[in-house]
Amino acid sequence: MSKIRFTYYPGCSSQGAGIHLDRSLHAISRKLDFELETIKDWNCCGASVGHVKGGKLPSLALSGRNLALARSQSPADVVTPCAACYLNTHWANERIKNEPKVREQVDDALGAGGLTYWGDLKVRHICEVLVNEVGIGSIREQVTNPLSGLKVAGWVGCQTVRPFAGTESGGQYTTYDQPKFLDEFTEACGAEAVPFDKARTSCCGGSVAIYSPEKTLHLMRHVLNEAQDAGADVISTPCPLCQQNLEMYQEAINKQFGDSFNIPVVFYSQLMAVAFGMDGKKDAALDCNMIKPEKLIDKVK
Amino acid sequence: MTATPIPTPARKYDLSFARWVYQNIEGADRLSLCMQCGMCSGSCPIGPEMDNGPRKLFMMIRAGMKEEVLSSSTIWNCTQCYNCVVRCPRKVPVTYILQGLATVAAREGYAPAKPTAKFSRSFWRSVRWFGRTDERMVTMLYFFSYGIKEGIRRALANLPIAQRMVKAGRMGIGLPHRTKGAGSLRAILAKAEEIEARGRASQ
Numbered sequence: 001m002s003k004i005r006f007t008y009y010p011g012c013s014s015q016g017a018g019i020h021l022d023r024s025l026h027a028i029s030r031k032l033d034f035e036l037e038t039i040k041d042w043n044c045c046g047a048s049v050g051h052v053k054g055g056k057l058p059s060l061a062l063s064g065r066n067l068a069l070a071r072s073q074s075p076a077d078v079v080t081p082c083a084a085c086y087l088n089t090h091w092a093n094e095r096i097k098n099e100p101k102v103r104e105q106v107d108d109a110l111g112a113g114g115l116t117y118w119g120d121l122k123v124r125h126i127c128e129v130l131v132n133e134v135g136i137g138s139i140r141e142q143v144t145n146p147l148s149g150l151k152v153a154g155w156v157g158c159q160t161v162r163p164f165a166g167t168e169s170g171g172q173y174t175t176y177d178q179p180k181f182l183d184e185f186t187e188a189c190g191a192e193a194v195p196f197d198k199a200r201t202s203c204c205g206g207s208v209a210i211y212s213p214e215k216t217l218h219l220m221r222h223v224l225n226e227a228q229d230a231g232a233d234v235i236s237t238p239c240p241l242c243q244q245n246l247e248m249y250q251e252a253i254n255k256q257f258g259d260s261f262n263i264p265v266v267f268y269s270q271l272m273a274v275a276f277g278m279d280g281k282k283d284a285a286l287d288c289n290m291i292k293p294e295k296l297i298d299k300v301k
Numbered sequence: 302m303t304a305t306p307i308p309t310p311a312r313k314y315d316l317s318f319a320r321w322v323y324q325n326i327e328g329a330d331r332l333s334l335c336m337q338c339g340m341c342s343g344s345c346p347i348g349p350e351m352d353n354g355p356r357k358l359f360m361m362i363r364a365g366m367k368e369e370v371l372s373s374s375t376i377w378n379c380t381q382c383y384n385c386v387v388r389c390p391r392k393v394p395v396t397y398i399l400q401g402l403a404t405v406a407a408r409e410g411y412a413p414a415k416p417t418a419k420f421s422r423s424f425w426r427s428v429r430w431f432g433r434t435d436e437r438m439v440t441m442l443y444f445f446s447y448g449i450k451e452g453i454r455r456a457l458a459n460l461p462i463a464q465r466m467v468k469a470g471r472m473g474i475g476l477p478h479r480t481k482g483a484g485s486l487r488a489i490l491a492k493a494e495e496i497e498a499r500g501r502a503s504q
Contacts, residue, residue, distance in 0.1 A: 012434035015478045017471050043432040043480045048381040050428060052403045052421035054490075056327060057500075061493040062428070065486060105496050112492035113485035162383035163396075176387050203346040203382035211420040211443060215350045215378060248462055290465045 004133060007070045007078045007121075008036035011085035011240070012044050018240030020285035021081055024269035025126065027283035031142045031276045032134050036079070039070045045088040048159075048207045057105055063092030064106040068117035081126045081269075083159035083239040090123040094169055125160060127238050127268075128171035131181050139188040144277040145301045146190025152271065153196045153232035154182030155223055157242040158203050176201060182236055185268045189275035194230035199223040204245040213249060220246055221253050224261045233295040235265045243267060247290050264293035277301045307409065310365030318367045325501075326401035328394035335359045341385035341395045351375040355385060355395050371406040375399070377417040419446045429487060432480025437463075437472060 014022035029036050043066060044050070046059040054062075066089060070078050078093075080086050095102045097119035107116055130139065161179050164170030174181050178200060183193035202223050205216025223246060227235050237243050246265045254261055266289060273284035280286045280300035286293060308317035322329050335356075342354030352374045353361065361370050370376075376399045385395035407418045423442035427434055440459070445452030466472035480486060 012436075012478070015433070016436045016473070017466065019471050041481050043483075043486050044428045044434045046428070047424070047434065049417065049421045049424050051400050052407050052418055053425035054421075054428070055404055055408075055494065055497055056401070057497040058490045058493040061489050062486075065489055105493075108496060109489050109493035113482070113489040115485075115489070158380075158382040158384075163386045203380050203384075205347070206380040206382065207420070208347065208378060208380045208417075210440070211416045212378075215347065216380070219346055219380075248465075288469045288471055290469050290471075 004034040005074070005076050006034060006036055006124075006129065007074050007076050008038045009042055009045075009066055009070070009078055009080040009085055009089060010038060011080060011082035012047075013082055013240035013244075017244045018082065020288035021240050021243070021267045021269060023285040023288075024267055024273045024283065025081055027278050027285075028142075028269050028272045028276060031278070032130075032138060034129070034134060037074065037076070039066055039078070040073065041069065042066050045085045047084045047088070057109065059088070060092045060095065060102065060106050061109040063089045064096065064110050064117055065113065065115060067093055067096070067119075067121055067123075068110050068115035071117055071121055072115075075121070077122045077124050077129075079124045079126045079129050081238065081240075083125075083157060084241065086123070086125040087159045087164070090125075090164060090169070093119060093121060093123045124171060125238075127160060127181055128173045130185070131173040132171055136184050136188050139185065139272065142272075143188065143190055143275045145275055145299065147271065147275050147296070147299055148190050150191040150295055150299065151194050151231055151233045152186040152191045153194050153199075153227040153230055153235045154186055154268075155196065155199060155227070155235050155237045155242065155246075155265075156182055156201050157237060157239040158201065158206070160238050161201060182238065182268055186236060186271065189271050191271065191275075194227075194232050196226060196230055196232075199226040204242050206241060206245075209245045209249065213252060216245075217249060217253050217256055220249055221257055221259065224250065224253065224259070224263055227263055228261065232263065234271075234293050235263055236268050236271055237265060238268055250291065262291060264289055264291045264296070266293050266296065271296070274300055307367065307405070309367050313365075315365045316363075318365045318370075319363050322362050322402075326398055326405065328397040329401065331391065331393045332359055332362065332398065334391040335393055336391060338390060340388050340390060341393075344384040344388050346382055346384065347378050347380050350378045355399065359393075371402065371409065371411045374415075376402045376406060377412065377415045379403075419443060422446065427477075429490060430479075430483065431477050432483040432486045433478045435477040435479075438477050 161176040166175040186193040209216040342356040379399045427438045444455040
């Protein structure tokens with residue numbers, strides 16, 4: 001089979017807090033035979049706070065520029081691993097595609113930078129690509145180092161599945177109620193997916209957790225509590241902000257609520273890299289986790 | 302920038318503000334379909350941090366309570382989880398409406414000191430200057446938006462987390478990450494702002 005090629009939008013977290021998602025994804029892409037060609041000179045998507053200061057059309061124009069650059073590179077589908085990047089880019093793309101007025105206005109703005117875009121790309125979340133295009137079977141085939149005995153809580157979070165999962169343009173790969181794909185990834189890696197129905201799509205507080213953490217610590221505690229009750233060794237997530245928040249604030253949660261959490265939070269792609277027998281640092285980027293996932297590190301070949 | 306000012310209802314059952322919202326906030330044209338079932342507020346993870354919650358806020362819009370609506374913590378504390386959007390039986394795009402209200406409230410100067418507005422200003426500055434979000438830049442601009450003294454206090458309080466991030470290789474100590482075409486991005490954003498302002502002026 002020839003390699004499937006995608007245009008890749010890494011998002012700002014790929015250069016900072018979510019560097020281990022980017023690194024492990026590139027690693028597994030080599031095993032799973034798909035190619036990620038980065039959008040040259042991409043910019044920020046506006047995340048979940050840009051609109052307050054920036055306004056609607058400038059926010060759409062941020063995604064518009066990325067899409068115009070992607071289109072000038074290739075007609076391939078645009079994929080992104082970040083929940084907020086997916087939400088904003090997909091939403092902007094659908095609007096540009098379906099609403100003539102939005103299309104004209106965004107294109108008019110893009111013209112000021114010598115660019116144009118008319119909505120003929122498809123924007124996808126990389127998890128949807130892994131389920132629908134690569135396939136769970138192909139993931140299973142690559143496992144040479146099954147993570148037997150490792151208990152994993154699959155925490156999907158919000159924006160990866162809401163509001164677009166289960167819609168035609170969102171790829172129909174799962175629903176926003178009890179999505180299964182993370183557990184399928186876990187089991188394909190030979191690990192055990194623990195019951196996690198209460199917190200599976202719970203919110204960590206998102207960007208509110210960055211600027212007003214005191215308002216959101218109880219949200220993250222809810223996730224940690226269920227993971228602990230389920231006996232999880234690690235929490236697995238697709239979202240860079242979920243990963244960062246849940247890891248970064250465990251100390252603050254312990255301090256405020258008198259808990260003693262120390263639960264590692266990893267990306268599904270880090271689990272896959274280890275299960276594929278790849279390097280723990282270079283490929284799985286396990287050195288980037290602030291709470292060391294000892295049981296996963298022990299399994300590195 | 303707003304050509305027609307947002308109407309301030311002078312008496313009870315004055316629908317001028319509600320109509321303004323329906324026509325000027327994206328997605329709010331569906332607000333008239335709201336049946337006050339409370340699915341949105343009941344699904345909200347951060348409800349306890351909101352003074353009203355979306356259900357009540359939507360009723361306040363109908364009741365013409367402009368000042369209370371645009372100063373409400375409900376529009377500032379939304380975490381953008383989209384629970385309400387997928388669950389609303391009337392398909393009211395709640396999160397998007399709260400986003401639109403936040404933009405208007407910030408532009409009209411309703412809540413300059415609210416953390417969300419401050420954070421958004423810091424964030425947008427990083428995006429405008431560099432084309433990308435540099436976490437160090439955004440958090441520092443945000444901390445120091447509270448003044449030098451409070452900025453230093455917040456920066457020091459967060460130093461242990463920053464040190465752990467640096468140690469884990471997730472926070473660089475070099476120059477901010479940037480888009481090479483940041484200049485052309487700025488031109489695009491300026492043009493988008495101009496088009497949006499023109500749209501407001503023609504309303």
